[in-house]
Amino acid sequence: MAEKKIARPVTTSPRILSQIDLLRMAKNGDTSASKEIIDRLNNRTSEEGQSRE
Numbered sequence: 167m168a169e170k171k172i173a174r175p176v177t178t179s180p181r182i183l184s185q186i187d188l189l190r191m192a193k194n195g196d197t198s199a200s201k202e203i204i205d206r207l208n209n210r211t212s213e214e215g216q217s218r219e
Contacts, residue, residue, distance in 0.1 A: 188203060189203070
């Protein structure tokens with residue numbers, strides 16, 4: 167007989183929670199949240215480009 171699946175509590179880091187909130191705000195039309203997301207993405211891509219050189 168198969169084991170029952172047990173729901174385990176999951177903890178999420180504050181960084182991920184803030185990113186989720188930012189996405190929700192952008193989805194609801196907050197332009198400052200949209201700009202923040204674009205800035206974060208641009209910073210991440212520029213950091214990745216520098217680390218590959």
